Amino acid sequence: MIRWLAGRLAQALVTLALVTIITFFLMRLAPGDPMAPVGDRQMSEREVLALRAIYGLDQPLYRQFTAYVSGLLHGDLGTSFSQRRPVATVVAERLPATLLLGGCVLFINFTLGVWLGARQAVRRGSRFDHLASTLSLSGYAMPSFWLGMLLIWLFAIHFKVLPASGMRDLFAAELPPARRALDLLRHLVLPVTTLSLVTLAITMRHQRSAMLEVLRLDYVRTARAKGLPERVVLRRHAWRNAIFPTVTLLGLWLPVIATGAVFVEAVFSWPGLGSLAQDAIGNRDYPLLMGTSMLTSTAVVIGGLLADLGYLLLDPRLHRR
Amino acid sequence: MLLMRRFVPAWLCALVLFSPPLAAQDGGARGTLVILLGGEATSPIPTLLQANFANQDVADQLFLRLARLGPKMETSGDKDFVPELARSWSRRDSLTLVFELDPRARWHDGVPVTAQDVVFTVQRTLEPGVDVQHATLFQYVESVSAEGDHRVVFRFKRWYPEQFYDAVFHVQPLPSHLVAQIPATGLAASDYARHPVGDGPFRWVRREPGQLIELAANDQFFLGKPGLSRLVFRFVGDQEARNAQLLSGEADATGNILPVSNVDRFRQNPELRIIPVPSLTIGYLLFNQRDRADTSRPHPILADPAVRRALTLAIDRRRIIQSVFGPGTDIPVGPVSLLLSVRDTTIKPLPFDVATARSLLRSHGWEDHDGDGILDRDGHPLALTMNFPGTATILRLVALQVQEQLRQFGVKVDAVPLSPGDFMQRSRAGNFDLQMSAVTQDPTPSGIRQSWTCGGIGGSNFARYCNPLVDSLIDAAVTGRSDRRARWRRAIAALNDDAPAIFLYTPTLLAVVHSRFRNVNLRPPSLWQDVWRWSVAPGRELDRDRRP
Numbered sequence: 029m030i031r032w033l034a035g036r037l038a039q040a041l042v043t044l045a046l047v048t049i050i051t052f053f054l055m056r057l058a059p060g061d062p063m064a065p066v067g068d069r070q071m072s073e074r075e076v077l078a079l080r081a082i083y084g085l086d087q088p089l090y091r092q093f094t095a096y097v098s099g100l101l102h103g104d105l106g107t108s109f110s111q112r113r114p115v116a117t118v119v120a121e122r123l124p125a126t127l128l129l130g131g132c133v134l135f136i137n138f139t140l141g142v143w144l145g146a147r148q149a150v151r152r153g154s155r156f157d158h159l160a161s162t163l164s165l166s167g168y169a170m171p172s173f174w175l176g177m178l179l180i181w182l183f184a185i186h187f188k189v190l191p192a193s194g195m196r197d198l199f200a201a202e203l204p205p206a207r208r209a210l211d212l213l214r215h216l217v218l219p220v221t222t223l224s225l226v227t228l229a230i231t232m233r234h235q236r237s238a239m240l241e242v243l244r245l246d247y248v249r250t251a252r253a254k255g256l257p258e259r260v261v262l263r264r265h266a267w268r269n270a271i272f273p274t275v276t277l278l279g280l281w282l283p284v285i286a287t288g289a290v291f292v293e294a295v296f297s298w299p300g301l302g303s304l305a306q307d308a309i310g311n312r313d314y315p316l317l318m319g320t321s322m323l324t325s326t327a328v329v330i331g332g333l334l335a336d337l338g339y340l341l342l343d344p345r346l347h348r349r
Numbered sequence: 350m351l352l353m354r355r356f357v358p359a360w361l362c363a364l365v366l367f368s369p370p371l372a373a374q375d376g377g378a379r380g381t382l383v384i385l386l387g388g389e390a391t392s393p394i395p396t397l398l399q400a401n402f403a404n405q406d407v408a409d410q411l412f413l414r415l416a417r418l419g420p421k422m423e424t425s426g427d428k429d430f431v432p433e434l435a436r437s438w439s440r441r442d443s444l445t446l447v448f449e450l451d452p453r454a455r456w457h458d459g460v461p462v463t464a465q466d467v468v469f470t471v472q473r474t475l476e477p478g479v480d481v482q483h484a485t486l487f488q489y490v491e492s493v494s495a496e497g498d499h500r501v502v503f504r505f506k507r508w509y510p511e512q513f514y515d516a517v518f519h520v521q522p523l524p525s526h527l528v529a530q531i532p533a534t535g536l537a538a539s540d541y542a543r544h545p546v547g548d549g550p551f552r553w554v555r556r557e558p559g560q561l562i563e564l565a566a567n568d569q570f571f572l573g574k575p576g577l578s579r580l581v582f583r584f585v586g587d588q589e590a591r592n593a594q595l596l597s598g599e600a601d602a603t604g605n606i607l608p609v610s611n612v613d614r615f616r617q618n619p620e621l622r623i624i625p626v627p628s629l630t631i632g633y634l635l636f637n638q639r640d641r642a643d644t645s646r647p648h649p650i651l652a653d654p655a656v657r658r659a660l661t662l663a664i665d666r667r668r669i670i671q672s673v674f675g676p677g678t679d680i681p682v683g684p685v686s687l688l689l690s691v692r693d694t695t696i697k698p699l700p701f702d703v704a705t706a707r708s709l710l711r712s713h714g715w716e717d718h719d720g721d722g723i724l725d726r727d728g729h730p731l732a733l734t735m736n737f738p739g740t741a742t743i744l745r746l747v748a749l750q751v752q753e754q755l756r757q758f759g760v761k762v763d764a765v766p767l768s769p770g771d772f773m774q775r776s777r778a779g780n781f782d783l784q785m786s787a788v789t790q791d792p793t794p795s796g797i798r799q800s801w802t803c804g805g806i807g808g809s810n811f812a813r814y815c816n817p818l819v820d821s822l823i824d825a826a827v828t829g830r831s832d833r834r835a836r837w838r839r840a841i842a843a844l845n846d847d848a849p850a851i852f853l854y855t856p857t858l859l860a861v862v863h864s865r866f867r868n869v870n871l872r873p874p875s876l877w878q879d880v881w882r883w884s885v886a887p888g889r890e891l892d893r894d895r896r897p
Contacts, residue, residue: 195560
């Protein structure tokens with residue numbers, strides 16, 4: 029087990045190193061001048077040259093890369109061009125909002141999505157199955173920003189029951205903890221609903237087909253034949269095996285959490301990493317873009333690792349191997 | 350009567366500028382104003398602004414200038430400047446300006462503002478690598494010194510009409526007692542940057558990254574007590590999200606809701622007022638003068654002034670303005686926005702005249718010889734690429750209309766949407782035929798020199814436009830001691846005639862402000878600088894206005 033874990037960790041480090049190299053050079057090769065969009069005022073060539081020197085962009089690419097890697101090994105992600113602050117600080121400021129939004133979406137996917145998908149499989153061909161498929165696929169087919177705007181118009185502008193955007197009320201800091209939590213929950217409703225409606229279909233489809241596959245297997249028939257109640261057959265025998273593909277899928281959702289959903293964050297002014305990465309791309313803010321990319325890659329690697337660990341926990345046979 | 354009509358608006362502006370806020374006069378309601386900005390203010394501190402408009406908007410509430418620009422936006426001399434941190438000024442000789450600071454001015458921590466603060470800030474700005482963008486604006490400042498606690502002396506290297514503007518406008522003084530011990534390179538990440546202390550009408554309360562900055566009234570503000578108790582800047586990048594926040598009542602104001610297709614939604618809401626605000630913005634379609642493949646050669650099509658004029662005549666700019674901007678927006682004559690002091694309405698833009706455009710091109714060999722709907726000459730079609738920033742809604746709308754109008758005229762235009770970084774990189778490299786651009790000009794007309802003279806090539810003159818006659822007229826206008834308006838008129842007329850670009854629009858922006866606010870005055874270049882004079886009408890307070 030420890031050897032397996034060490035091997036996976038080594039693999040993860042190699043992946044991260046490769047991602048760093050590829051991202052760094054791809055970013056530099058992409059069209060766009062990082063010093064061009066700094067500020068809303070046009071800069072003279074002299075100003076641009078001075079700024080390039082300040083940020084080391086006048087150095088050869090290999091020197092820029094070695095300087096970046098050296099900083100990285102010392103825990104320094106660099107300084108944002110557009111904010112002039114350490115990238116680690118800027119990313120850390122936005123991470124909680126992203127984790128909260130992504131965590132809620134993941135939770136809904138893992139609970140409601142899995143439950144609905146399994147139930148669809150059990151009631152295959154029923155009206156419930158058709159209705160759930162139609163609704164979830166409709167959500168999946170809708171562009172997230174459009175769905176978000178629709179929900180804002182309905183619940184924030186027309187009925188005025190939920191906030192249109194942002195993460196907290198202006199005066200949330202003055203509220204007692206319980207009401208502060210409630211305020212946060214109100215702000216979460218629309219973005220989480222939007223993102224969940226868009227992603228739920230995938231989880232449901234995965235879970236449905238995995239469950240259908242398992243329900244056809246002999247051991248499920250045997251369980252039924254020996255007289256076990258249907259609830260036990262489904263939960264203990266069928267579902268526990270049908271969950272594996274979904275666990276893998278949920279591991280792969282982690283990057284979505286890490287970067288947030290760019291469109292949803294934009295529509296709801298959610299102050300997460302997605303909008304930060306979007307700004308960094310627009311500004312060609314290399315260090316900030318590298319910081320968010322590194323975080324995404326780390327999330328992918330950790331997601332894969334957690335999925336494997338999940339397999340181990342759920343399937344005792346893998347323990348023995 | 351004519352005299353009265355000309356003077357009444359200026360008189361009213363002066364009344365608004367010099368009068369204390371209504372709240373201070375009648376003890377009326379205080380309140381909370383939530384302003385939506387399109388970008389995030391990450392470092393609203395002088396020397397760290399990085400020409401980011403959101404940073405400047407917040408900094409304008411926290412920090413004062415020595416003097417502020419008046420309603421005429423006249424940057425030459427000192428006649429149109431209003432005292433702010435400096436209560437008076439004088440000239441010792443043609444190279445020396447002396448400012449007397451108002452002794453009542455205090456930093457938010459109670460320490461008096463001194464001449465040393467001004468000297469420190471200019472010196473800090475000029476340090477290599479600190480504030481590159483503003484340092485170049487001080488290029489003619491020879492020295493700045495303090496004489497006692499309240500007298501600042503600016504000495505210039507040479508005389509020019511905008512010495513005063515350069516001294517007072519670009520950089521707001523910082524508190525040297527708090528900032529001097531922080532290394533310039535560490536200021537952005539310092540405790541001071543997290544809780545800046547200024548001398549303006551509002552003081553710092555908190556920042557929520559990616560969301561908002563909250564300021565509170567500085568009740569000790571020496572120019573008068575602010576009429577609002579709280580000012581919140583919310584950062585909302587997406588225009589639809591900004592619209593939603595205003596319509597749902599979560600925010601009170603934003604600087605612009607254009608394009609005009611948005612207006613109806615706001616008109617239907619009686620709680621919101623739409624306020625037209627003339628701007629310093631100008632939009633134009635730039636003609637590259639050099640071959641995009643080899644900038645040492647003239648552009649095979651656009652180097653010919655007759656072609657440029659014909660393309661300008663072929664565009665119905667009024668129609669574009671009506672569909673995107675609505676009333677108040679004008680066709681600029683040359684690169685002169687609505688508010689630039691040298692704007693001269695006696696010069697007329699080239700008209701929309703398709704017949705003249707066609708005959709002009711025909712006389713230069715451009716005709717549709719093969720009947721494919723595209724003009725051609727010597728077997729080469731009149732085909733051009735047009736770059737535009739794909740993320741800018743208004744530029745995209747305008748670009749597509751220009752493309753369609755030129756297609757109908759017989760010019761094939763390939764419209765290429767680009768990311769902002771890619772767009773600027775291609776601009777600098779001269780890698781375009783046509784380029785749709787919009788800039789917000791500095792209040793000074795001397796900025797025109799950077800983009801439209803031979804000297805600007807390699808800098809902001811991306812089209813590599815070079816006309817020695819225009820150069821000499823602009824130089825004469827920038828440096829001339831007398832008859833400034835006439836000099837500018839000649840320069841702009843010559844530039845307009847040469848058609849280095851199609852000057853498409855200079856917009857009147859449509860700001861939105863909640864109707865409960867009184868004494869509302871929005872003025873570029875610093876749109877929100879007068880909000881400390883705003884107040885909430887009694888009896889119209891919302892919950893957020895009643896908060897202590």
